[in-house]
Amino acid sequence: MGIVNNSYNYFLAICLGFYFEKKLKNVKKMKNRRKRNTHKKRLNIIRQKMQEKNVSAILVTHRPNVFYLSGFTGTSGFLLVTPEEALLYTDFRYLQQAGEQAAAFEIVKVESSIDYSRMAELLTRRALKKLAVEEAHFNLREFNLLKNAIPGIELLPLYNFFEEIRAVKEKPEVELIARAAGIADEAWQEVLPLLKPGISEMEVAYELEYRLRKRGSEKLPFEIIVASGERSALPHGLAGTRIIREGELVTVDFGAVYGGYCSDMTRTFLLGEPSEKQREIYNLVYEAQEMVFKMIKTGQQCLGVDTVVRQYFQQQGYGAYFGHGLGHGVGLEVHELPTLSPKGQEILQEMMVFTVEPGIYIEKWGGVRIEDLVVLCPYGLQILTRSGRTLVLG
Ligand code: ZN
Ligand code: ZN
Numbered sequence: 001m002g003i004v005n006n007s008y009n010y011f012l013a014i015c016l017g018f019y020f021e022k023k024l025k026n027v028k029k030m031k032n033r034r035k036r037n038t039h040k041k042r043l044n045i046i047r048q049k050m051q052e053k054n055v056s057a058i059l060v061t062h063r064p065n066v067f068y069l070s071g072f073t074g075t076s077g078f079l080l081v082t083p084e085e086a087l088l089y090t091d092f093r094y095l096q097q098a099g100e101q102a103a104a105f106e107i108v109k110v111e112s113s114i115d116y117s118r119m120a121e122l123l124t125r126r127a128l129k130k131l132a133v134e135e136a137h138f139n140l141r142e143f144n145l146l147k148n149a150i151p152g153i154e155l156l157p158l159y160n161f162f163e164e165i166r167a168v169k170e171k172p173e174v175e176l177i178a179r180a181a182g183i184a185d186e187a188w189q190e191v192l193p194l195l196k197p198g199i200s201e202m203e204v205a206y207e208l209e210y211r212l213r214k215r216g217s218e219k220l221p222f223e224i225i226v227a228s229g230e231r232s233a234l235p236h237g238l239a240g241t242r243i244i245r246e247g248e249l250v251t252v253d254f255g256a257v258y259g260g261y262c263s264d265m266t267r268t269f270l271l272g273e274p275s276e277k278q279r280e281i282y283n284l285v286y287e288a289q290e291m292v293f294k295m296i297k298t299g300q301q302c303l304g305v306d307t308v309v310r311q312y313f314q315q316q317g318y319g320a321y322f323g324h325g326l327g328h329g330v331g332l333e334v335h336e337l338p339t340l341s342p343k344g345q346e347i348l349q350e351m352m353v354f355t356v357e358p359g360i361y362i363e364k365w366g367g368v369r370i371e372d373l374v375v376l377c378p379y380g381l382q383i384l385t386r387s388g389r390t391l392v393l394g
Contacts, residue, residue, distance in 0.1 A: 032103060035103065036103040036104050038170070039069065039070060039071055039102070039104040039105075040104050042068065042165075043081065045165060046058070046069065046081060046162070047081070047083055049165070050081070050132075051083070053158075055130070055132045055156065055158070056083065056128055057080060057081070057082045057128045057131050058080070058081050058082075058131070058132040058133075058161070059079070059119070059131055059133050059134075059146075060078060060079035060080075060081065060134065060162070061134060061137055061138065062162070064166075064332040065137075065162040065166075066078065066079055067260060067332060068162065068166055069162070070088055070101070070104065071103070071104075072090070072094075072097070072098050073260070074090055074093075074094035074097055074098060076091055076094060076112065076113040077089060077094060078119075080119050080122070082128070085122070086104060086105045087106050087107075087108050087119075087122070088102050088105040088107050088108065089108045089109075089110045089115075089118060089119060090107065090108075090110065090113075091112055091113070092109060095107060095109060114142055114146075116145065116146055116149035116150065119149075119150075120149045120153075123150060124150075128153065129153060130154045130155075131150065131153050131154070131155055131156065132155075132156040132157075132158045133146070133156070134158055134159075134161065135157035135158060135159055136160075163336055163337050164337060166336060166337070167329050167331075167346065167349075168350070168351050168352055169331060169352070169353050169375070171351075173331065173353075174351065174353060176259035176260070176261040177258075177261045177263060177331065177353050177373070177375075178384050179259070179261075180256040180257055180258040180259075180261050180262055181263040181384040181386075183212060183216055183256035183258060184212065184263050184265050184385070185265075185385065185386045186211070187208055187211035187212045187214075187217075187256070188208070188254075190211045191207050191208050191211060194207055195250075195393055196271065197244060197271050199243070199244050200239075200240075200241055200243050200244065201226040201228055201231075201239040201240050201241070201244065201250075202226070202239045202240065202241060204244070204250075204252065205224040205226050205239035205254075208224055208252070208254055215256070216256075216258060217257055217258065218259075218260070220254075220255070220257070221257050221263070221264065221334040222254075222255065222264075223238055223239075224238075224239055224253070225237060225252065225253035225254070225266075226239035226240075226252050227239075227250070228244045228248050228249070228250040229244075229249070229250075229366060230364055230365065230366060231366075232249045232251045232268070232361075232366040232368070233361045233363050233364070233365060233366050233367040234361070235324055235361055235367065235369065236253075237251070244271065245271075247275070248270065249268055249269075249282075249366040249367065250268065250269055250270065250271075251266060251367060251368070251369055252267050252268075252269070253265070253266040253369070255330075260332055261331060262330050262331065262332070263373055264330050264334055264355050264371065264373055265355075265372060265385045265387065266357060266359075266369045267370065267387060267389070268282065268367075268368045268369055268370060268391065269390075269391060269392070269393045270391055270392055271392075271393055272392075273392075277365075278366070278368075278391070279391065281318070282391045284313070284316055284318065284360060285359060285368045285369065285370050286389060287312075288309045288312055288313065289357075289358050289370050289372065289389075291308065291309070291312065292305060292308070292326070292356045292358070293374070293381055293383065296348065296356075296374075296376070296381055297380075298348050298349055298350050298376055299347060300347070301344070301346070301347055302338050302339055302340045302341070302344025302345065302347075302348065303340075303342055303343065305348070306326040306327075306340050306341050306342055306344060309326050309358050310342070313358075313360065321360045321361055321362055321367075322358065322359060322360060322361075323361060324341075325339060325342070325343075326341065326356065326357065327354045327355040327357050327371075328340065328341075328354060328355055329352065329353060330353050330354060340354060340355075340356075350376055350378055351375065351376065351377075352375070353373065353374070353375045353384075355371050355373055355374070356371070356372055356374055357370065357371030357372075370389055371385075372384070373385045
């Protein structure tokens with residue numbers, strides 16, 4: 001009986017093993033198919049835009065754009081997209097990875113990331129006379145090498161070509177950004193009990209980084225900013241050795257990266273009792289942010305939203321102390337389109353993800369910034385940052 005039972009169990013285990021292995025393979029296949037479809041869809045959008053701009057070949061070198069279009073995460077490689085072809089050029093180190101990650105692309109082996117010879121052959125074969133390049137992402141050496149590699153082919157500079165498309169997110173992208181925002185929230189929550197007078201800015205940054213990483217942040221999207229006391233007047237004051245004391249304003253600006261997507265948030269806090277002025281300025285910044293949350297809608301121009309806050313601070317007598325833009329897009333890069341600043345020409349659209357970060361900075365006194373990450377949904381604004389916004393801690 002025992003033997004029968006054992007062999008039966010053994011048989012069952014093997015069957016189950018096969019079943020789950022098949023199921024896992026199916027899940028993997030489904031995921032790959034979904035990824036390939038995503039990239040094919042993006043390629044279609046790019047090709048449509050190429051047609052509108054009368055571009056017949058485009059070279060993609062900026063890594064976030066390479067990843068967005070192909071899924072390839074290697075550090076060496078570039079893409080060529082024409083109406084018929086989608087090619088990924090990379091060296092031997094990344095051939096296998098490229099094959100696995102960039103299923104919508106044909107992989108071509110080259111010697112290095114500045115070896116344009118294979119691409120030149122193709123352009124010549126197809127008698128293409130113009131090649132569009134991302135002008136903001138080329139250094140002079142690369143530019144000269146490229147020019148020499150394709151004599152007779154005109155280089156057409158493109159600015160923000162992919163970035164404009166990337167500004168409007170797909171649902172899975174928003175989910176990844178929301179997760180990155182969640183990791184930052186959780187890490188902040190864990191650090192709060194450690195914030196006591198006597199802790200240094202660097203210790204705060206370290207404790208935060210440790211927890212961000214532990215909770216799954218793939219890297220830091222930017223160096224953590226911890227600026228205390230007078231230093232809080234520096235909007236981008238990196239954490240230093242300064243000791244945080246009672247009654248000082250402290251600005252902490254940080255984020256996480258998940259699935260390649262970034263988050264970005266800032267909290268300003270104070271240990272002990274705030275002065276009247278500290279409270280007044282904190283409340284002003286808080287009110288300004290609330291105002292934006294209530295008024296923001298699709299169809300508004302970015303600079304208009306920025307102006308509302310700028311005018312509000314002006315009315316309150318602090319117009320000169322808000323020296324940076326109101327916010328910026330966040331995605332594969334921590335600063336991307338749209339730009340909510342006096343120069344922001346973009347029109348806000350559904351599925352744009354950006355920060356709302358008003359701030360007031362007074363030299364030799366201190367500063368306050370509160371920054372939340374938001375997404376514009378069909379039904380309005382959704383705030384992705386969930387951490388509380390209270391000034392006084394402990
Ligand atoms: Zn920030
Ligand atoms: Zn920011």
